[in-house]
Amino acid sequence: MLDFDVAQARLAARARMPASQSDVSLHELPGRVLAQDLVAQLDLPPADNSAMDGYALRAADAATAHGTLPIQQRCFAGQAPDPLQAGHATRLFTGSLIPAGADTVVMQEDCHETDDHVTFEQVVQAGRHIRRRGEDMRRGHVILRRGTRLRAGHIAVLAAQGYAQAPVFTPLKIGILTTGDELITPGQPLPPAAIYNSNGPMLASLCRELGVADTLLRHARDTPQETETALAELVERCDLVLSVGGASVGEKDLVKPAIEALGGTLDLWRVRMKPGKPVALAELKGRPVVCLPGNPVSAFVVFSLLVSPLIRGLQGCRQVLPPTRRGILQTEHPLGSEREEFIRIQAQTAGSGLPALVPHQQQSSGALSSLSWSHGLARIPAGSRVEAGAEVTWYAFADWLQ
Structure with a gap:
């Protein structure tokens, strides 16, 4: 089987920078x-200004005047102050420009005003409460x-x-192909032995959360002609196509032969991950096609960890692999299989330390309700037994699905 990290890197490497x-x-x-x-077009702040409602002065004047100075001017934000006269103060408000000659601002809570004079109730320290020109952004410097x-x-x-x-x-357009006679569009009557198609709406929503404004959904019944026709349309109209199910070797797994009939090549992987082992990457008319497992939970996990980096790369993002986090697993995880396991967890605040990771009680790939409950996926190394209280890596949906 293909190592999870290798599969993730291969998919991310397939991304090409947008051309337009x-x-x-x-x-x-x-x-x-x-x-x-993009570079700064001006200094920010564009001039020295007050960080507080208060009084601008020369700090030395407060000492020589025994803490009381006459008020020369009242200056609001948006007004240009006169130069400060020696032995005076200027009444300012947050954002007001600092008058020439002033070297500090005393906030109004530390003084009181009487008869156009201000008295300072604490020792005045030079340089306080002034936002300096360009301290945030400098003209000509890269800002984004x-x-x-x-x-x-x-x-x-x-x-x-x-x-x-x-x-x-230019925005990315993604096509989504679901297949299967058993799938019914939500809102329609549900015949016996049928299920509602949750993969299509789920994947479209995941794409939108990643900033994909345009998704095109198609469903094909289990016939070679319908599958090939739907796939051909999506490849013609989209930058990336995601198919769900039908890419294995069963009698009704028709996506692989449809890709080949359209002149594409397909690399079918068995990835060392649980859930989500079967994944395929195809190239069709110069566009990538990723075939996801048909199980909705498996499709969700594979999309989150393997497909989202590819999408970010195709969108032109600099960072395609978000950081992982660390947390404390709250329950013992028994000896695992030969695959890396990604268990659905909630992360709960645990004081100032690492978050507590609480696994969902049902880790079956059929437990669809666990997706709406979870905050992310905790990674359990292949063949490992993890004790309660152990520190593990986890993938936060807040990082990987935006």
């Missing part, structure tokens, strides 16, 4: 991937790197720098 990009307005940027490095998936914090940086738009890679 476009300028997109700020409100359309969340979730998109930056196509160029190519390959960054843009979130609200990045949008704030761009807006503060005056960017009304930014260059981003």
